[in-house]
Amino acid sequence: MHPLRFVVAAALGFLVTSARAEIVTKTVEYKQGDTVLEGFLAYDTAGPARKPGVLVVHDWKGIGPGPKRRAEQLAKEGYVAFAADIYGKGVRPADAKEASATAGPYFKDRSLARARVRAAFDELARQPNVDPARIAAIGYCFGGMVVLELARSGAGVVGVVSFHGIIDSPTPADAKNIKGKVLVLHGADDPYVPDTQVKAFEDEMRAARVDWQLVKYSGAVHAFAVAEAGNDPSKGAAYNATADRRSWKAMEDFFAEIFAKG
Amino acid sequence: MHPLRFVVAAALGFLVTSARAEIVTKTVEYKQGDTVLEGFLAYDTAGPARKPGVLVVHDWKGIGPGPKRRAEQLAKEGYVAFAADIYGKGVRPADAKEASATAGPYFKDRSLARARVRAAFDELARQPNVDPARIAAIGYCFGGMVVLELARSGAGVVGVVSFHGIIDSPTPADAKNIKGKVLVLHGADDPYVPDTQVKAFEDEMRAARVDWQLVKYSGAVHAFAVAEAGNDPSKGAAYNATADRRSWKAMEDFFAEIFAKG
Numbered sequence: 001m002h003p004l005r006f007v008v009a010a011a012l013g014f015l016v017t018s019a020r021a022e023i024v025t026k027t028v029e030y031k032q033g034d035t036v037l038e039g040f041l042a043y044d045t046a047g048p049a050r051k052p053g054v055l056v057v058h059d060w061k062g063i064g065p066g067p068k069r070r071a072e073q074l075a076k077e078g079y080v081a082f083a084a085d086i087y088g089k090g091v092r093p094a095d096a097k098e099a100s101a102t103a104g105p106y107f108k109d110r111s112l113a114r115a116r117v118r119a120a121f122d123e124l125a126r127q128p129n130v131d132p133a134r135i136a137a138i139g140y141c142f143g144g145m146v147v148l149e150l151a152r153s154g155a156g157v158v159g160v161v162s163f164h165g166i167i168d169s170p171t172p173a174d175a176k177n178i179k180g181k182v183l184v185l186h187g188a189d190d191p192y193v194p195d196t197q198v199k200a201f202e203d204e205m206r207a208a209r210v211d212w213q214l215v216k217y218s219g220a221v222h223a224f225a226v227a228e229a230g231n232d233p234s235k236g237a238a239y240n241a242t243a244d245r246r247s248w249k250a251m252e253d254f255f256a257e258i259f260a261k262g
Numbered sequence: 263m264h265p266l267r268f269v270v271a272a273a274l275g276f277l278v279t280s281a282r283a284e285i286v287t288k289t290v291e292y293k294q295g296d297t298v299l300e301g302f303l304a305y306d307t308a309g310p311a312r313k314p315g316v317l318v319v320h321d322w323k324g325i326g327p328g329p330k331r332r333a334e335q336l337a338k339e340g341y342v343a344f345a346a347d348i349y350g351k352g353v354r355p356a357d358a359k360e361a362s363a364t365a366g367p368y369f370k371d372r373s374l375a376r377a378r379v380r381a382a383f384d385e386l387a388r389q390p391n392v393d394p395a396r397i398a399a400i401g402y403c404f405g406g407m408v409v410l411e412l413a414r415s416g417a418g419v420v421g422v423v424s425f426h427g428i429i430d431s432p433t434p435a436d437a438k439n440i441k442g443k444v445l446v447l448h449g450a451d452d453p454y455v456p457d458t459q460v461k462a463f464e465d466e467m468r469a470a471r472v473d474w475q476l477v478k479y480s481g482a483v484h485a486f487a488v489a490e491a492g493n494d495p496s497k498g499a500a501y502n503a504t505a506d507r508r509s510w511k512a513m514e515d516f517f518a519e520i521f522a523k524g
Contacts (some may be wrong), residue, residue, distance in 0.1 A: 188464065188476075195461070202450065205480060212480040213508065214450075216464070218473055246475070246519075253511050 021046035023075050025068075028082070029089070032119035038090075039120060040068050040083040042075035043129060052134040052259040053124045055150075055157075056083040057117060057143030059226060060103040062092045066140070066226055077252070080130045084120030086113065086146060103142050110170060114153045117146045121155055134158055134259050136180070138251060139165055141192075141223055144184075151178045159183065159258040161251050163225045164190055167201040175208035182212040183254045185247040187220030191236040215250055217243035283308035285337050287330075290344070291351065294381035300352075301382060302330050302345040304337035305391060314396040314521040315386045317412075317419075318345040319379060319405030321488060322365040324354045328402070328488055339514070342392045346382030348375065348408060365404050372432060376415045379408050383417055396420055396521050398442070400513060401427055403454075403485055406446075413440045421445065421520040423513050425487045426452055429463040437470035444474040445516045447509040449482030453498040477512055479505035 025042045040063065043051070054074050058067045067083040074081035086106065093099035106113040117137070125132040136159040139147035144165010151160045152169065154177035161183045169175070182205065186193060198214070205212040220243035221236055223229035229239045287304045302325065305313065316336050320329045329345040336343035348368065355361035368375040379399070387394040398421040401409035406427010413422045414431065416439035423445045431437070444467060448455060460476070467474040482505035483498055485491035491501045 188468065188474075199457070202478070206450065210480065211504075212450075214478045216476045218467060218475065219471075242473075246515075249515050250512075253508075253515065257508075 023072060025072060025075075028123065030119060030123040032116050035116075036089045037085040037087075037116070037119060039063065039085045039123065040071055041080070041124075041127070042068075042071040042083075043080040043127075044075050044078065047078055049129065050131040051078060051080050051129060052136070052255070053127065053130040053132075054079045054081045054255075055117070055120055055124055055135065055137035055147070056081055057086065057120075057137065057139035057146045058083065059141035059143055059223070060093070060099040061228075062087045062099070062102070064092070064228075066228060067143075069227075070138070079255075080124070080127055082120060082124040082127075084117060084146075086116045086120075086143075106142070107145065107166070110149050113146050114149045117150045118153065118155060121150060121157070132156075136160065136255065136258060138163065140225060141165060148182070151180060151182060153177065154179065156180075159254060161185065161254060163247055163251075164193070164220075164222050166197075167193060168197050169201075169204055172200070172204040172207070175204045175210055178208060178210045181254070181258055182210055183250065184212070184214040185225075185250055186214060186216050187222060187224045187240070187243060188216040188218050189220060189233065190222045190224075192222045213254075215247070217246060219243070285334060287334060287337075290385065292381060292385040294378050297378075298351045299347040299349075299378070299381060301325065301347045301385065302333055303342070303386075303389070304330075304333040304345075305342040305389075306337050306340065309340055311391065312393040313340060313342050313391060314398070314517070315389065315392040315394070316341045316343045316517075317379070317382055317386055317397065317399035317409070318343055319348065319382075319399065319401035319408045320345065321403035321405055321485070322355065322361040323490075324349050324361070324364070326354070326490075328490060329405075331489075332400070341517075342386070342389055344382060344386040344389075346379060348378045348382075348405075368404070369407065369428070372411050375408050376411045379412045380415065380417060383412060383419070394418075398422065398517065398520060400425065402488060403427060410444070413442060413444060415439065416441065418442075421516060423447065423516060425509055425513075426455070426482075426484050428459075429455060430459050431463070431466055434462070434466040434469070437466045437472055440470060440472045443516070443520055444472055445512065446474070446476040447487075447512055448476060448478050449484060449486045449502070449505060450478040450480050451482060451495065452484045452486075454484045475516075477509070479508060481505070 071081035071083040137147040138161040144162030147160040152174040158180045223237040224240040224243040333343035333345040399409040400423040406424030409422040414436040420442045485499040486502040486505040
């Protein structure tokens with residue numbers, strides 16, 4: 001490209017950008033107790049001064065490209081999105097073995113999972129462009145468990161969405177603390193979340209009179225919304241573009257309902 | 263109102279109506295064998311020359327105000343909608359006892375249910391403003407059973423939606439004939455469709471590798487989308503405005519997917 005054309009194109013690009021909406025992303029350090037956590041914030045500079053907030057909780061691999069892409073997509077859709085870091089700054093499992101070892105303690109100690117996600121919730125709630133009365137949380141696999149624990153802790157989330165999440169609870173009576181609505185998006189062939197676990201979840205929600213919905217997607221196994229999960233369902237975890245698209249739409253409909261004003 | 267104001271208002275109303283889209287509704291007689299059936303057709307005069315078609319199958323009370331309202335709503339949303347008559351012209355059960363007696367034979371003889379709904383499908387497909395390659399069917403309670411039988415018969419429906427339908431099958435192997443996609447919208451507390459029936463349905467669909475989805479709505483019992491069903495869930499059948507709204511949205515999303523061109 002001729003240098004002058006480049007300058008003109010850059011100038012035009014600048015004009016277009018400054019005149020239109022712009023997605024801002026940034027790394028945000030925050031703490032839970034003495035543990036330093038490193039999340040990822042995304043929002044659009046356009047739109048209302050205070051927007052609904054959406055917390056995005058990663059799968060067992062920790063915060064990586066997937067949750068960050070989701071946060072950016074949510075920012076484009078008008079939300080202030082915050083991809084949480086449950087594990088701590090720099091704790092980024094390299095493979096499934098490390099991921100399993102890292103996630104394990106949070107499955108065993110749900111109070112730790114709750115404390116970590118609560119710190120992310122508070123960080124999002126204190127953002128100046130967030131309406132703290134309108135915050136939801138979504139989570140993938142491990143993160144599905146985490147956002148459900150956030151709800152069970154009694155946090156003021158207006159809704160939580162689990163994508164192929166682990167939905168069991170060692171303390172089902174805690175469901176009585178749930179303040180928001182619950183949407184579970186489940187792969188009908190997910191070997192990690194068997195029918196018995198689904199049944200127990202339904203009984204837990206029913207007993208606590210929670211407003212819950214559960215969607216089963218045929219042909220979908222664990223991790224159906226994780227682009228990095230490969231395409232071999234026989235492994236028990238695999239990406240499924242159809243279930244990914246449908247579940248995202250279900251989440252959008254859910255958000256339209258829970259974030260509606262008045 | 264002053265007479266002159268009335269005339270002006272009427273004239274303006276006429277101008278607005280004739281300049282814009284108009285919903286046409288009409289009663290349509292058709293036959294299955296020697297049985298005369300009386301359905302209800304609704305469409306918008308605006309829009310493309312050939313639209314997707316949606317068959318609406320009534321609950322055990324037969325074709326009445328509910329299915330007709332649904333057909334008109336679907337017409338407003340751009341579909342040619344046909345509320346089917348499964349029972350026959352003039353067969354309109356007056357109460358639950360008569361409805362049960364009238365519906366019974368169709369539950370027992372699924373081939374009769376298939377023949378009756380097939381006649382409605384053919385009637386819709388031959389409408390000049392319908393794209394016969396893009397027809398779906400929705401059904402309520404009894405009608406959920408009927409539209410699933412339509413799919414199991416191998417009819418060329420691109421999708422079927424069951425609202426609080428009876429989803430059992432005496433011939434589960436027939437699921438292999440299903441050509442379209444299947445969406446089941448289920449009340450999580452529906453006493454007429456217990457977990458065992460849901461499980462059998464899932465196994466049937468899974469074995470036949472059907473593209474299916476199932477949504478459970480908390481707090482919803484049988485007939486949750488039937489405005490005439492009252493508001494006492496303890497009776498096992500009751501209207502639920504939240505589940506009605508959510509399930510209609512789920513159907514709209516499903517239609518957007520199955521009717522998308524290319």
